[in-house]
Amino acid sequence: MHANNLTAVNKPAADGGTDDPIATLALVAEDDARHAAGRGTREWEWAQTFDAIPDMVAIIDAHHIISRANRAMADRLDLGPEELPGRKCYEVVHGMTSPPPFCPHAGMMRDGRARTEEIEEKRLAGFFDVTVSPLHDADGRITACVHVARDITALRQAEEERRVLERQFQQAQKLESLGVLAGGIAHDFNNILTIILGHCHLGKQNAAPEAPHKRYFQQIEDAANRAADLCLQMLAYPGRSEPVRTRVDLGRQIDEIIRILKPAIKKDVGIELDLMRDVPGIKADRSHIQQIVMNLIINAAEAIDGDDCVVAVTTGVETLAARQLADVRFGQDAQPGRYAFLEVRDSGNGMDEDTLRRIFNPFYTTKPSGHGLGLA
Numbered sequence: 001m002h003a004n005n006l007t008a009v010n011k012p013a014a015d016g017g018t019d020d021p022i023a024t025l026a027l028v029a030e031d032d033a034r035h036a037a038g039r040g041t042r043e044w045e046w047a048q049t050f051d052a053i054p055d056m057v058a059i060i061d062a063h064h065i066i067s068r069a070n071r072a073m074a075d076r077l078d079l080g081p082e083e084l085p086g087r088k089c090y091e092v093v094h095g096m097t098s099p100p101p102f103c104p105h106a107g108m109m110r111d112g113r114a115r116t117e118e119i120e121e122k123r124l125a126g127f128f129d130v131t132v133s134p135l136h137d138a139d140g141r142i143t144a145c146v147h148v149a150r151d152i153t154a155l156r157q158a159e160e161e162r163r164v165l166e167r168q169f170q171q172a173q174k175l176e177s178l179g180v181l182a183g184g185i186a187h188d189f190n191n192i193l194t195i196i197l198g199h200c201h202l203g204k205q206n207a208a209p210e211a212p213h214k215r216y217f218q219q220i221e222d223a224a225n226r227a228a229d230l231c232l233q234m235l236a237y238p239g240r241s242e243p244v245r246t247r248v249d250l251g252r253q254i255d256e257i258i259r260i261l262k263p264a265i266k267k268d269v270g271i272e273l274d275l276m277r278d279v280p281g282i283k284a285d286r287s288h289i290q291q292i293v294m295n296l297i298i299n300a301a302e303a304i305d306g307d308d309c310v311v312a313v314t315t316g317v318e319t320l321a322a323r324q325l326a327d328v329r330f331g332q333d334a335q336p337g338r339y340a341f342l343e344v345r346d347s348g349n350g351m352d353e354d355t356l357r358r359i360f361n362p363f364y365t366t367k368p369s370g371h372g373l374g375l376a
Contacts, residue, residue, distance in 0.1 A: 051081075056128075056149040059135070060105060064088050067144065076124060076151075089147070095123055104132045108145055118152070126153035171361075186231040193231075196224045233291065243285035250282065250289070250315045250342055251275040257293050258313070265311075269301045272312040279315050279340050293344065300346035314343040 050057065056073035058066050069084040077084070077092055090096045090103065099106050104117045114133040121128060128149045135144040200221040207214040254275060265271070293313070300311045322336050351359070358364045 055151075056147075058084070058089065058147045059144055060089050060147050061144045062109060062142065064090060064099060064105065066092070073149070093123075094121065104130055105145055105147060108132045108134055109142065112142055119149075126151050127156045128152060182234045186234050189231055190228065193224050193228055197221060200224065229287070232287075243288060245283045245285055247281040248284045248286055248289055250279050250340060251277055253286065253289060254293060254313060254315065254342075257290055257297075261294060261297055265297070265301045266309075269304065269309045269311060271297070272310055274312065274314040274316075276316040279317055282340050289342075293342070296344040300344065300348065304346050304348035308347060310347045312343075312345045314341075314345070316341055 050068075051071040053070055054072055056070070056076055058069040058073055060066055066084050066087055066089050069081060071081055074081040074084055079092070084092065089105070090099045094100055102117060102119060104115050108115055112134060114131070116129065116131045119128050119130050120126075129152045130150075131148045132145045133148075134142045135146060137143045200217045203217045204214060204221075207217065254273070258271060258273065262271070297311055297313070301309075304311075317338060318341055319338050320334075320336060325334050325336065328334055355366060
């Protein structure tokens with residue numbers, strides 16, 4: 001009977017279970033252990049995956065409190081992962097005491113819709129593509145959000161570099177077209193000037209030494225030579241002519257330019273000179289330097305009005321570091337070192353940002369039609 005009872009205890013039930021309550025408890029305990037181990041494995045895998053995401057990810061509740069953040073977010077904020085839960089997101093990310101106006105989390109809480117914003121965060125020194133997606137409870141109410149911030153600073157920089165290269169390419173194409181046009185005009189114009197100068201020379205040779213009209217030939221010849229110089233300038237704008245570089249004494253050349261310009265400048269505009277006499281000579285095209293200084297002074301004198309109108313011209317020597325050369329618009333390959341400088345400053349209001357961006361466009365002008373190219 002005892003043996004039969006033992007056999008009955010170990011005999012499987014018809015439904016696959018067992019009639020022994022002790023065996024049943026053992027099976028249940030074993031099954032719970034398997035499920036617990038599975039849950040533990042899944043949670044460990046989830047935590048590992050969460051921390052492996054390179055983007056900054058956080059779960060943030062309706063009150064802007066971080067309940068969980070991944071390692072990428074903690075590292076970017078220079079905090080430990082255990083330091084983020086329980087803190088306000090706008091405090092640790094933006095250093096603010098309330099949500100910023102552009103906060104996508106606040107917008108999502110208002111309308112319940114996921115949204116994406118591109119945000120510049122100066123405290124983190126970068127641009128971020130921020131996405132917030134709502135999390136709902138069993139009743140469908142929004143209780144939190146998944147906040148993902150992807151660093152797109154490198155992408156923005158690459159895009160800006162692409163735009164700069166694109167603008168440079170367009171400018172090069174424009175200058176190439178202008179060069180073809182200017183070259184054709186200058187060629188035809190020079191042919192006409194050759195005829196004028198030739199006839200002036202013949203007229204001067206055939207005129208009697210004391211003939212009153214001989215001085216007219218000289219004036220025509222001088223004007224034709226200035227027109228020939230204008231042709232060279234037309235070719236210089238798009239880079240179609242090679243500059244003639246010689247050693248230039250800035251102080252002496254500016255003295256000569258001011259002497260020529262003074263009669264042409266308005267009487268109510270004063271010119272102040274602060275010229276360093278021992279500035280080392282520079283290698284430059286003398287006519288280009290003359291054109292630059294004359295245009296800057298004339299434009300400044302025409303642009304300023306009112307009392308105490310002053311145009312100040314300064315020369316000197318300065319040692320420039322790399323950070324000071326970072327904003328140089330031309331000559332980006334300039335190396336740190338000792339430089340001669342020429343500065344023309346006036347007491348006017350200056351240029352707006354749009355004009356400043358276009359001042360090196362060779363055919364751009366702020367002057368009315370018929371008043372010349374001005375800045376060019």
